[in-house]
Amino acid sequence: MSDYRWVSHHGPVREDRRFVTGRGRYVADITPPGTLHVGLVTSPHPHARITAIDASEALALDGVVAVLTGAEMAKDTEPLRQYLDVPAVQWRPLAVDATRYAGEWVAAVVATSRAVAEDGAERVAVDYDPLPFVVDPEVAVRDDAPLVHPDHGTNVMAHREFRWGDVDADRARASGTVRVRTRWNRNSTVPLETFGVVASWDRTRDLMDVWASIQMPQFPDQLARALRLPTNQVRVHFDVDVGGSYGVKRGIKHGVLAGYLSRLLDAPVKLIEDRAENMHGGDFHGPDRVFDVELAYTADGTFTSIAIAVIDDEGAFPGRSPLQLAKPIGAIVGPYRIPSVTYDATAVVTNKTGQVAVRGFGQSPTNYAIEAAVDGVARELGIDRLELRRRNFIGPDEFPYRIPSGTEYDSGDYPAVLAKAVALAGWPELEARRDELRAAGRLAGIGVATCLEPGGGNAIFENIMNPANDKTTFPETCRLRVDGDGEVTAVISISSAGQGHDTMVATLVGEELGRDPASVAVIRADSLTGMPSQSPVGSRMTIVLGQAVRGAAEELKAKLRAIAAHNLDVPVDEVAYDDGDVVVRDAPDRRMTWAGLVAIAQRKQHLMPPGMQPGLEVVHVAHTPRSGGLAQPDGTVQLYPCYSFEAHVVLAAIDPGTGAVDLDRYFIAHDCGTVINPDVVRGMVYGGTAHGIGVALYEQFAYSDEGQPLTQSFMDYLLPSAHEVPPIVDTEHCTPSPYTSLGQKGAGEAGYMGAPAAVAGAVNDALAAYGAPPVHALPIKPGDIWAALRTPGTEGAHP
Amino acid sequence: MADHHEIELTVNGEPRACRTEARTSLADLLRDGLGLTGTHLGCEHGVCGACTVLLDGDPVRSCIVLAAQADGCAVTTIEGVAGADGRLSPVQEAFCQTHALQCGYCTPGMILAAQALLDANGDPSRADIDEALGGNICRCTGYQQIREAVELAARTGRPSDEVAR
Secondary structure, rough: OOOOOOOOOOOOOOHHHHHHHOOOOEHHHHOOOOOOEEEEOOOOOOEEOOOOOOOHHOOOOOOOOEEEHHHHHHHHHOOOOOOOOOOOOOOOOOOOOEEOOOOOOOEEEEEEOHHHHHHHHHOOOEEEEEEOOOOOHHOOOOOOOOOOOOHOOEEEEEEEEEOOOOOOHHHHOOEEEEEEEEEOOOOOOOOOOOOOEEEEOOOOOEEEEHHHHHOOOHHHHHHHHHHOOOHHHEEEOOOOOOOOOOOOOOHHHHHHHHHHHHHHHHOOEEEEEOOHHHHHEEEEEEEOEEEEEEEEOOOOEEEEOOOOEEEEEOOOOOEEEEHHHHHHHHHHOEOOOOOOOEEEEEEEEEOOOOOOOOOOOOHHEEEEEEHHHHHHHHHHHHHOOHHHHHHHHHHHHHHOOOOOOOEEEEOOOOHHHHHHHHHHHHHHHHHHHHHHHHHHEEEEEEEEEEEEEEOOOOOHHHHHHOOOOHHHHHHHHEEEEOOOOOEEEEOOOOOOOOOHHHHHHHHHHHHOOOOOOOOEEEEEEOOOOOOOOOOOOOOOHHHHHHHHHHHHHHHHHHHHHHHHHHHHHHOOOHEEEEEEEEEEEEEEEEEOOOOHHHHHHHHOHHOOOOOOOOEEEEEEOOOOOOOOOOOOOOOOOOOOEEEEEEEEEEEEEOOOOOOOOEEEEEEEEOOOOEEEEEHHHHHHHHHHHHHHHHHHHOOOOOOOOOEOOOOOOOOOOOOOOOOOOOEEEEEEEEEOOOOOOOOOOOOOOOOOOHHHHHHHHHHHHHHHHHHHOOEEEOOOOOHHHHHHOOOOOOOOOOO | OOOOOEEEEEEEEEEEEEEEEEEEOOOHHHHHHHOOOOOOOEEEEEEEOOOEEOOOOOOOOOOOOOOHHHHHOEOOHHHOOOOOOOOOOHHHHHHHHHOOOOOOOOHHHHHHHHHHHHHHOOOOOOOHHHHHHHHOOOOOOOOOOHHHHHHHHHHHHHHHOOOOO
């Protein structure tokens, strides 16, 4: 059911047609005439001084045009932007003097084809002097650890301690605590398309054209700054299809390198990573965290306080990654009524490739840690996990609800959504199925997770982690133009990676204007002709771009009303907009049509109100809802404006002989407020869940003790296939947000927020029934289960 | 062995004669030599399935087939799936109906793998579908709407009197 004409209804996703016919236009498909290609020379050492680079053999190769080293490039470029004040940490596309991880780019070979560039890269001889290195974050924080950046003096890039609420009193009234150490090992989103960029400098126009597979705020500005170009000489094209991102497609060093080479060589330069380059040297890894969580509770299972300490391994260059420790502050108590919190966050560097934003920006690892503690309390007290959650949920009548860290949750009905998930799963049948599996000799367990998805990303976490960053707005823009024939075009200036933004914008514009969305064209401006945008990160486009669409539509309607009122000779407050026409409220037969109004606005100055600009073109720049304030000294601030919620119920079956896990049943109830397009939203839920299943059971960027990346292909970094992802059954619930144009919330990180916690919970439920200890490190590999089943003292409750 | 090969193959029904380096993959020939950029490269080591094309009707990973190996063969890429008039095939239409994609990067390979399945088995079970698509990774969708699409295409692709109502 929907109160809307188009919003929330099943409707075609307009992007699909070009993709099913192979007519997407990805960056690898863009090859301007005369394009040169880049191959990369990468470091085999986790930490080493570069003592000599000999490119003569490469340069002798037919087709090789140039070989660039980091030292040469550094002369004419600025280091890449850091978001912390760490001036001694110089992040550059090509290593200068020393290399800080195995896989780091040391030199670039440019040739007439990628194949020849790779041939050339093999012929570049680099001499190294190995240095001490560190790959374990818990070792890296120690005073005696080898330093990744010796000039910085420590591997700890940021350490913040927060304390919110009356922690001492809340702990004093607790009857017990559960302490859980969870390990979220290094993984990432690993899109099927690697990162790619084409840069083309035109020295006669002083203009750098860039096509890149990006999902990154401020990419054009950062590119310009690193290249020492005025920002209005870099034009990034947003009409490039991005082959998956889920947060990681930042690629600033790729862009700077390609841009630099294009200027140097006066030719278009293309850099498309191969899979190994992407996995070991793209700086595209994700959170790599050690959590220590202590949850205090009373005898009846009421939570009183939570203490979370986390160490995050950023890899060699922190970049934007430490901010991923701050975003979860906005949902640090999950959906639970926990009156006080301590949060101790440490960002440490190691000799690994860099970390970057991953789906949820640190939220999913945090959700996993919280849920592991919640399940721990249930086990400790012998309280049903569902009942324990219900007892501690923030109630539907308590919104807006301010959590101790300062954020207000907008709306929600957590008990209702959990009830939907339980009903969907058919709990008694699910338990019967579990028992059937156990009777057949397998271990089996049910996992439950109830998690939040903060939506409407702003950047105030920058201010929390570094008070010098006082940016308080993170806007989106929509331009609406109605042409002389009355056709509507919406212009946005972002690139998309499968989120269906064209469909979303057309649907919202249609709904706001009362015009058929199928007739609304959606066009991408580039970064110079476009408007302020921060890109589709942080589950924010339905919320913030939705607000921009609302604002633009209101301005357009106001202009049409003014024209009509002038021509009908009535005050403007006596006319109303009616699906394109404008009518006199009290005399609906007095009406001016869309076509007539458009004609006046475009062509008939004599009928326009005096002083009105001709044309029907409006630009609305919208702030993120509820943003604008700086963080208080204690870190309290309103983080994201909207909070989606999801309840997962999953049944896992385990082969006790091999430790292999099969997910037998998977159910989700999901609430993102008003759904714009149901098929897009459920796709997000399924996809994020599959991604979370990968995190829970399969995916890890592993390193050897020698600092070598062990996962450099899809044969050792295991992405879930149709065999591993079970049928997922989703149901939607709608608690509208009071802070958005139509009550919508974010959905881009759906599924992923709760799946790792739920799957881990299912495995641990199975282990607990067997009498084995829980496993609190992801991914849970068969060997981990095998070892848990053989823990001394474990006695199987069943085979 | 020569560094270059002269090969003749049929691509989407059109005979093509190409000169190719011995080391050039079929995927690179299709993309760079013939401009058929609908074939996508995800891993270039034969795992992800994004580069799937049909070689004499069978799905293959064009990143680990050499162009020279396709000499004398018929290749179908995603560009050859829709009708000449632009009408979508039942599989393509079903992918749109169920929104069985997001970023579109795996989609061409997924559609060709699904087409090969349905060519061999017009009424596949869920297990048949998972088996046929098990070598094609999709990072966006979690496979749910892809399974729905293949089932829908199986129904709509059959003669109309057989289609379940």
